[in-house]
Amino acid sequence: MIPVGLPHFLVLSAVLFVLGIFTMLTRKNAIAVLMGIELILNAANINFVAFTRYGAVNFGGQMAAIFVIVIAACEAAVALAIVLNLYRRSQTISVTEANKLHD
């Protein structure tokens, strides 16, 4: 049995990150895309915490993770508001149909 170390956390974080990216690229639903973003943010949080636990002497990593969680909460609020507005304007929350940025 291999003892759990830093590489395991990093691999987990990378897997989460890739999954987040994958979600963002493939899902059409704007809510699902937001979920992908949350995944990415949490992958970053795992990295922060893991690096702090195995390397640094202070708690900067943990602090950054908490800060990211707060920011993610704000971001989710703003993004959900955007999605609501989007729906109100175009009766859809599909990101493939909302291509007004093209104009």
Place this chain on the structure above:
Amino acid sequence: MDQMLLLALVALGLPLLSFVLVIFNQRALGARAHLISVPALAFSLVLSIYLAWLKLRPGSMGLRPFEWSADWIRLGTVPGFGPVRVTASVLIDNITVIMMVVVTGVSFLVHLFSIGYMRGDTRYARYFAFLGFFTFAMLALVLSSNLFLLYGAWELVGFASWALIGHWYERPGPQRAATKAFITNRIGDAMLFTGILLLFGQFHTFNLREIFALVAQGLPITFSFLGCSPETTLTIAGLLLFGGAVAKSAQFPLHVWLPDAMEGPTPVSALIHAATMVAAGVYLMARIFPLLTGNAMLVVACTGAFTSVLAATIAISQTDIKRVLAYSTVSQLGLMIMAIGAGAVSAGFFHLVTHAAFKACLFLGAGSVIHAMHRVLHERDDTATDAQDICNMGGLRKKMPITAVSFVIATLAISGLPLMAGMMSKDEILAGTAAYGQLQRGIASALPFVGFGVTLLTAAYMWRLTFLMFFGKPSRLDLFERIKESPRMMTVPLVVLAAASLWIWFAINPLQAESGRFLANWVKTPSQVIPPQTAPSFAFGILLPSTPSSGPMPHQLALAAKAHEWAGRSVWLALASGACGFLFALWLYLLKRSRSIGTLRISALDPLRQFSLRAWYIDVAYEYTVVGAVLLTSRIISWADDAIVDGAVNASARATVVTARILSLFDRFVVDGIVTLAGATVQFLGLMIRSLQSGRIQTYLAWVVASVIAIFVVMWMIALPPSMLF
């Protein structure tokens, strides 16, 4: 002394003033141009006569000349040559003053005559302007004592003759004649100029007297032309100067211009033949005579003799009055040149002066007749009849008595009959030639026979002309009835000139010219300055004085003595030959009335007659050789111009066009291509990049991810050492 200089310069300046005033006011003056020209010439004549009187009166300076000179152009010192300067100098000696009287006298009378003759001419003022210019040029020529100024005046004379011979330049004949006269003279001018430069190159001065003094000191060894010895070079220099005289004084082979110059107005012919143009050559020979070596003298004498025979034989068959007179001038000039070549310079110059009087009289008389004929023909609207053809005349003495009498007097003078100035001068020439022929021997022995033969021929053709014009029965009665004597303006000059042809002006005794005032007091043959070994060969037998530097050279003394011996005999011989010619003409043309075209109708003589009528075919020969060669050369050059020079220009133009085409292709395909390619590339890239901006956020995100991965991979490959890569 200064008084003489002033007189001479004013006499010189007046004709020039007349020229300037008239030529710049042609339109304003119109038919009144003579009101300026004639008084100017009259004053000039009066001044010349006064000057001559001052110089020639008994007890004046005698033969001593008066010379004045000033530096005109200083060119500084030329390396290897020495100081170069040109002086403007005036020489007034007896020859000069006599020439001045002759020139202004004849010119004045020609001016007077022209008032009548040229009335109503389209370029009346221009005509008078150039008469004045001609006179000025000739006066400048006789006044200058250095060769440089003389050459300048020489060219001005040539130019003036060109302008006057071509007075009626609308017609092709005068045009051609003027050009011919000018070009023929250019040949002589080139030789004269070469001769002048040859002397200047050695002696560093243009002044004739200085040159004579330097030559008299002995020829330097450096005096060499094309490697010839100094003596030969002196002969060459003399002959080159003579070349100028050959052209100006119409000697064979350059005599061809003079008969053609008859295309000019008749008074101009009188001026050219008597005083201005042809006299210049003889005058030049008289001036440079001291430089002529024995060989040069022989060439000069033979040229003159041949020319006089040639022209006399041509004159005998011509039917145009002016052509007869023209050839007679050539013949008389030949006699003068022959006399100068034979060492009888004073006799030659004497003949120049007497000839000026009677030849001007003959020409103006001919002009008077032509004028009368023209008027009649004009009244009858007859353009087919030639006003100058003697076959259309005859018996004119009844209608034109004054012209006839003066013409007869002048004919007496030219044919050497007694009581005439012409006889005296001709006798002197014949005596001098006889002396030279006897002493020189060889080919020169023929010269006296030439002289007497030409005297005979001269009498024959001149009396033929006179008889056919003024005596006998009129050949065209219809014209004859209407002929009238010319106005007084034209007859007065004739009378004056006829009077000037009498003996009394030159000597008291008409049979002894030698002791007359002209030869005894006025003009002496100048002493030669040539080295003794170049003197004529007969001088070798004579004891050489120890100091030959001044006074006549031994051979000249011998010639003079011999000529003096001959003088008594030659008078009678010349009279006899002149009388023979006169009687021949009298018998043939007056008594036998051989009119047709005035020659014997013997078929055996016909080729000879043709030969004479066509002037020995010399013009034809020149046409085929010289003119033909020049035309051929110019045609070849013109072809070369067209084919080679123009061809080269055209080829270079074509090459430029082709290059331009190639450059244009390069421009279109390469330069434009690059520009277009750049544009197309940008457009293509733009198209590509535009396709990226789909507006779909997920696509953007995919690009971002791909880019980050790509950057990461690249940076990873760059940043890590190779050992850690794999």
